Amino acid sequence: MEKGLLKCPFCGGEDIKIIDRIDVSDGMHTLYHAKCSGCGASTDEQKSQFDAIMAWNRRV
Ligand SMILES: [Zn+2]
Incomplete structure (x- = not known):
């Protein structure tokens, strides 16, 4: 599990990953989601x- 991430509020899983991808709208910035x-x-x-990480931890 990535550092600082809370357990999944839905299934209790601890295997939370931060996924990154290039923003296709400009090809320069990277976007992240957990x-x-x-x-x-x-x-x-x-x-x-x-x-x-903050967005994930705010989920309830
Ligand atoms: Zn889950």
Whole structure:
């Protein structure tokens, strides 16, 4: 599990990954979102890894 991520609020899984991808709209920026490998729950895409972690931890 990535550092600082809480367990999945949906399935209780601890296998949460931060996924990054290039923003296809400009090809220069990277977007990040957190995703649970257990149930597939994910956050919206964020501008930074830190924001993705915060977005995940805010989920209830
Ligand atoms: Zn889950």
